[in-house]
Amino acid sequence: MLSVDPGSVPAAGVPASPPVFASAPLLRVEGLCRSFGGLLAVDDVSFSVMPGQIKAVIGPNGAGKTTVFNIISGILRPDSGRILFSDVPIAGLPPFRVGELGISRTFQNLSLFPNMTAIENVMVGCHCRTCCGVVASVLRLPRHYREERAIRDAAEKHLAAVGMADKAGVSVASLPFGQRRLVELARALATQPRLLLLDEPASGLNTRETGDLARIIRQVRDTGVTVLLVEHDMSLVMDVSDSILVLNYGKPVTEGPPAEIRNDPQVISVYLGGDFGSAAD
Amino acid sequence: MLSGVAFVATVVGLQLLTAATGRGYYLTQLTMAAYYTTVVMGLCLVMGYAGQISLGHGAFFAIGGYTSAYLTTLDLSGWAAKGVGLTLRKAGVLVARQDLYGGECLGVTPWLAFAAAVCLTAAVAFVIGYPALRLKGHYLAMATLGFGLIVYRLVLGTERLGGADGISSVPAWKILPGLDVCGRSVCRIQNYYVAFALAGLTLFMVLNLVNSRTGRALRSIHGGELAANAMGINTAQYKLKVFLISAVIAAVAGCLMTHYNGAIGPSESGAMKSVRYVALVAAGGMANVWGALVVGGALEFLSLRGCFGSADHAVFGLILILIVALVPEGPLRPLGRGVVRLFRAVTGRAGA
Ligand SMILES: Nc1ncnc2c1ncn2[C@@H]1O[C@H](COP(=O)(O)OP(=O)(O)OP(=O)(O)O)[C@@H](O)[C@H]1O
Ligand SMILES: [Mg+2]
Numbered sequence: 001m002l003s004v005d006p007g008s009v010p011a012a013g014v015p016a017s018p019p020v021f022a023s024a025p026l027l028r029v030e031g032l033c034r035s036f037g038g039l040l041a042v043d044d045v046s047f048s049v050m051p052g053q054i055k056a057v058i059g060p061n062g063a064g065k066t067t068v069f070n071i072i073s074g075i076l077r078p079d080s081g082r083i084l085f086s087d088v089p090i091a092g093l094p095p096f097r098v099g100e101l102g103i104s105r106t107f108q109n110l111s112l113f114p115n116m117t118a119i120e121n122v123m124v125g126c127h128c129r130t131c132c133g134v135v136a137s138v139l140r141l142p143r144h145y146r147e148e149r150a151i152r153d154a155a156e157k158h159l160a161a162v163g164m165a166d167k168a169g170v171s172v173a174s175l176p177f178g179q180r181r182l183v184e185l186a187r188a189l190a191t192q193p194r195l196l197l198l199d200e201p202a203s204g205l206n207t208r209e210t211g212d213l214a215r216i217i218r219q220v221r222d223t224g225v226t227v228l229l230v231e232h233d234m235s236l237v238m239d240v241s242d243s244i245l246v247l248n249y250g251k252p253v254t255e256g257p258p259a260e261i262r263n264d265p266q267v268i269s270v271y272l273g274g275d276f277g278s279a280a281d
Numbered sequence: 282m283l284s285g286v287a288f289v290a291t292v293v294g295l296q297l298l299t300a301a302t303g304r305g306y307y308l309t310q311l312t313m314a315a316y317y318t319t320v321v322m323g324l325c326l327v328m329g330y331a332g333q334i335s336l337g338h339g340a341f342f343a344i345g346g347y348t349s350a351y352l353t354t355l356d357l358s359g360w361a362a363k364g365v366g367l368t369l370r371k372a373g374v375l376v377a378r379q380d381l382y383g384g385e386c387l388g389v390t391p392w393l394a395f396a397a398a399v400c401l402t403a404a405v406a407f408v409i410g411y412p413a414l415r416l417k418g419h420y421l422a423m424a425t426l427g428f429g430l431i432v433y434r435l436v437l438g439t440e441r442l443g444g445a446d447g448i449s450s451v452p453a454w455k456i457l458p459g460l461d462v463c464g465r466s467v468c469r470i471q472n473y474y475v476a477f478a479l480a481g482l483t484l485f486m487v488l489n490l491v492n493s494r495t496g497r498a499l500r501s502i503h504g505g506e507l508a509a510n511a512m513g514i515n516t517a518q519y520k521l522k523v524f525l526i527s528a529v530i531a532a533v534a535g536c537l538m539t540h541y542n543g544a545i546g547p548s549e550s551g552a553m554k555s556v557r558y559v560a561l562v563a564a565g566g567m568a569n570v571w572g573a574l575v576v577g578g579a580l581e582f583l584s585l586r587g588c589f590g591s592a593d594h595a596v597f598g599l600i601l602i603l604i605v606a607l608v609p610e611g612p613l614r615p616l617g618r619g620v621v622r623l624f625r626a627v628t629g630r631a632g633a
Contacts, residue, residue, distance in 0.1 A: 113504025128513025
């Protein structure tokens with residue numbers, strides 16, 4: 001089961017109301033910088049995410065959102081800055097360690113294992129919470145069978161949670177794009193994260209699928225998982241998030257609840273009245 | 282279970298067939314083909330599942346073979362007459378054998394030589410694999426290619442390893458009372474079964490491994506190393522682990538085949554041998570252990586029978602090129618689909 005910090009779970013009946021945060025931040029990012037050649041992709045970014053929160057990071061293309069995610073998940077090293085995950089410094093750790101500690105993610109351009117079925121992809125997600133090694137598998141020890149059954153059950157449960165139970169045996173290469181996004185989400189959930197990073201989960205989805213996604217994201221949060229979300233679809237962002245951080249050219253512009261961000265003149269000028277204005281209505 | 286029965290039935294069937302047709306001498310090439318195909322199945326783990334290319338498996342095979350050949354053909358009689366040597370002889374670490382001229386000499390027992398071969402191979406594979414596998418991309422292919430060339434030059438240029446002649450008169454390895462791994466023709470049938478027992482054991486181990494948590498981790502590395510890592514899989518460690526296992530499998534096969542042939546030469550570590558293993562994994566369908574076994578066994582047998590004549594190496598190179606260009610998933614699966622379609626067409630028409 002997902003490990004749940006009892007103090008951090010918002011009441012299940014009222015997901016829409018902003019939860020009250022009594023405890024310390026789950027994730028704290030301080031003074032994060034990262035450049036590529038001469039380009040400062042992330043420039044002194046600081047923010048924190050409270051447990052049980054759904055926090056969105058928005059900003060125009062190239063604002064550095066994915067780079068922030070890559071640094072948090074260990075794929076990129078920061079040039080400077082600190083990242084504390086429940087007070088443990090994680091900046092510079094390899095991705096698998098970050099994953100073990102309880103941060104999982106999805107990828108902007110999808111990164112499923114195309115040589116595997118949907119359920120196998122999700123079963124890979126169970127890897128870091130299980131332990132059978134080479135010897136147990138080769139000798140087919142009883143605990144191999146026991147663990148394989150547990151892994152399959154958990155994977156089925158996570159596929160069902162995103163509404164993909166009936167596609168378990170299908171190769172992901174033959175799934176439509178929207179369903180691949182859901183499998184990737186299920187795979188991330190299978191690592192039993194405490195913090196889930198979603199990089200543009202709604203891109204490529206139609207309106208109905210985006211609506212389903214919003215529901216799933218809230219459900220995930222209600223099971224005790226904190227969510228950090230990068231997204232261009234403003235209706236989704238305004239719909240689900242408790243707090244929004246706006247980045248522009250790698251720098252934080254402002255941060256606040258959706259109602260504030262919606263009317264912030266700075267934010268509106270960043271988006272130059274693009275799709276932001278219409279979506280905010 | 283069913284596949285195990287199929288394997289045993291085929292092996293026994295082949296042996297009975299050679300006996301019935303009076304072609305017992307085929308067993309020699311079948312035995313050697315079994316050893317080579319064991320290497321191919323081990324390499325399948327690295328290539329087909331973890332997606333890493335090793336061009337050094339010929340060298341690992343040779344390290345296994347040369348280590349046992351060298352240690353078992355040492356003559357320690359002078360040293361073993363007193364002190365530690367005498368104790369070792371009593372303990373069975375040193376065993377007597379007859380040299381070419383009928384005199385007695387003392388060498389290391391094949392068991393210890395085998396253990397040394399396995400340890401040495403694992404150590405060497407670790408040294409090659411550790412730096413190369415921490416990086417993403419085809420660094421292992423480059424590192425193992427260079428390593429293979431070095432091993433080839435080393436065995437060719439080392440006097441004590443027999444240079445171009447290799448090491449011969451390697452003694453028999455008495456695995457069990459009455460069960461010798463050696464090339465004498467009276468032992469031909471039992472050696473055939475020893476070789477296929479190793480192949481079967483490897484098949485069993487590799488199949489169990491790939492159908493498990495570890496196997497999924499390996500396939501996920503093949504499918505997307507970065508994503509696998511982000512999902513909590515220590516990709517570098519898994520790649521190294523499976524490379525070590527695979528190298529040791531090659532060394533075990535090399536060790537046994539050296540005792541079977543009673544000799545080993547530098548050609549075993551040649552680059553073309555390594556390329557051949559790679560070609561056979563590809564021909565078997567990459568992530569397909571059964572394919573590796575069947576295609577590897579069949580083509581190695583034909584090659585050993587001399588069916589490809591002087592174009593032997595070229596045939597394997599050509600196979601590799603054709604597969605990469607025409608059927609990247611290997612010929613077996615498309616062939617299987619074709620057979621199924623044909624079957625459906627035939628039965629469909631019969632029903633109509
Ligand atoms: N690996 C890299 N090498 C070089 N430059 C990079 C790399 N990754 C990102 N960049 C650059 O850093 C900047 C920020 O990129 P990033 O992908 O973080 O933006 P983003 O906010 O996610 O944009 P989008 O909304 O388009 O996904 C961009 O200018 C991009 O070109
Ligand atoms: Mg991005």
